Amino acid sequence: MNPLAQLREECQKLLEESLEKAYPETELPQAKYSEPPNPEMGALSSPVCFQLARPLRQSPVKIAQTLAKNIDTSSSTLIVSVEAVNGYLNFHTDIGNYASLVLKTVRAKDKEYGFLKSANPEKVMVEHTSANPISPLHIGNARNSILGDSLARLLDKRGHDVIRHFLVNDMGRQVAMTTYGWKLLGKPEPVGTAELWIGTIYASVNVINEIQRYTKDLREAEKEGWVYEAQEAQEELEKFNIAADGLRKRYADIYEKLSEIIPGIEDPTAEIVALNTAYENNDPTTVNEVRQQVKYCLDGFEKSLGDLDISFDSFDYESDLVWRQAAEEVLEALKKSGYVIKDQGAQILDCDWVARDFKLKERWGLHPKHEIPRLVLVRGDGTTLYTLRDMAYSIWKFSHAERVINVIGQEQTLAQLQLRIALAAIDKIEMGDNQRHYAYEFVNLPGIKMSGRLGRYVTLNEVLERAVALAYGEVEKRTSELSDEEKQNIAEMVGYGAVKYTLISVDPMKQVTFDWEKALNFETNSAPFIQYSHARTCNILKRVDETTEADYSQLTHIKERDLVNLLARFPETFVDAVEELQPADLTAYANNLADKFNSFYATQNVLKAETPELMAARLAIVDAVRITLRNALDVLGIKAPERM
RNA sequence: GCGGUCGUAGCUCAGUGGAUAGAGCACGGGUCUUCGGAACCCGGGGUCGCGGGUUCGAAUCCUGCCGACCGCGCCA
Structure with missing residues (x-):
């Protein structure tokens, strides 16, 4: 299941033997293996000589040379040579054996490749x-x-x-304010997208209240001749008037109606508080009203998130x-x-x-x-x-x-x-x-702050719609023979994937500025790029029936070795991502794999390989890349279409 | 004031003790009678906010400054 771990074990064994021969009585310090800076330098690397330098009173470079000289790789099937470079020990694999191990493991495990199971499974709640x-x-x-x-x-x-x-969160003042507005309108059924409609009611009630308040402040300030206060009220009024324009544009009748009704009410705030209290006290009529209004919103949430394949096991009020x-x-x-x-x-x-x-x-x-x-x-x-x-x-x-x-x-x-x-x-x-x-x-948002109270936001629905529309245009260019439904399906996988990827791939603790261009970027370093690479693998595989036995030792090109090494790293990348709760590790991995695959694709023609055995071996790489890309995307909730 | 988070290329970001700090966008140049160009290759561009410390080795750990954002409610 974890070919990299097997490789590491063999490295460890060789190191121990060599140390015993060269420096008896010395313990091998615990050292992590790392990836050499470039694939020509080997599949794995150990910095252990730096740690041995002090106890042995020798330079790391010297120790590395001595250890390398004393390593006998004849007992190892996966390692063919060990090189000392600048104090590092670099392990080179026998590509025939290692590629065979890695590629066979990936293909045998298929949908489960990489997903190492925890030794202590727990019940975990994610809110x-x-x-x-x-x-x-x-x-x-x-x-x-x-x-x-x-x-x-x-x-x-x-x-x-x-x-x-x-x-x-149904207990807050905000919910009461919204239900209050909805009642004033005569409890109508939602028009259009329910949450947006509800959001407009909420923001309208809020904005109307604020406009009234500042209008009053302004009048008083003018009457008393308070210049500073008047100016301040004037500025606030302008802000809310802009918000009001936005709300009118969205649902003209909601804002208009409420702005006719609310100013005639003596103390709307008191009524909102009273509604909130009635709800807390479980007044049956109020409970029905609030729950109805809340339900409109939650149904909308479930739908939008459902499009993204996100769902919940439990909702609690x-x-x-x-x-x-x-x-x-x-x-x-x-x-x-x-x-x-x-x-x-x-x-x-x-x-x-x-x-x-x-x-x-x-x-x-x-x-x-x-x-x-x-x-x-x-x-x-x-x-x-x-x-x-x-x-x-x-x-x-x-x-x-x-x-x-x-x-x-x-x-x-x-x-x-x-x-x-x-x-x-x-x-x-x-x-x-x-x-x-x-x-x-x-x-x-670039330039402005999002605010629910002012009804100012880029909604998830808008983003998804635009992403899918853009993807549809691209899909149409390439797959004109497919039915509209099939094209729509693919466009959704691509558009939703793009949005998910942009949000997963950056550190959660980094403030991000939403950028349409980036969210809808379908080039390298995006979900569509990875999906595209996956579709390429499928396309190659579709064209052949693999019959010849692969000869993995013919995978001598550096790009081939590089891919094999990277494929072997997937299980541990996955485990690290889970243990550290860093899904971004997997977007980075998938992008890296897709990138390396495209580089391989550009120069190592699979179907026109020099020998049938090499072709079979390259096909095994392609298939393993296909499986691994698909699994990496799958665990992030991004779908991988076979064509796009 | 106290606390937290962030500061890496013109822009958006990877890189949580290892070798020459990497991608994408943008910019300049190339590849193509293609296994689908949503691609590939080459190039310019960086005092890793600043200063000290720990270490064989620091963008990464510690510490002091600077800057940005967020908290420090008898709100939810």
């Missing part, structure tokens, strides 16, 4: 997306969904039992009564812990104290000077805060899983840390250990 059900998913949410889903896929392939979870009860229990436990202090009637958790007592900073790798701010649990008026519900929710997660990964924006870092600390305070320190905040940064 991702969890977007507020009041606006369409935008390109920033999509980063969350796509990263979360790729993590879930990676863990699943590694043999873990994965639960994909969505938390519905924050409003479910269980949490409130569980939150009470958590509060009791926290009080008993003794870490809760009182301040003007409020109850507050002293996080830093907990961290000190349980040595959490050492345990979780935080800086010793990192002071953790205190956390308010209960207000002075006795009402509880969200944190308690979040804790209860966290505890609930662990009744379904041993490990929890929360894909949540980077701005929640402190809140997530406080949550883990609070869990430690009530004797659930292992829940803190096994809970990981998988943080990611914003996606910005």
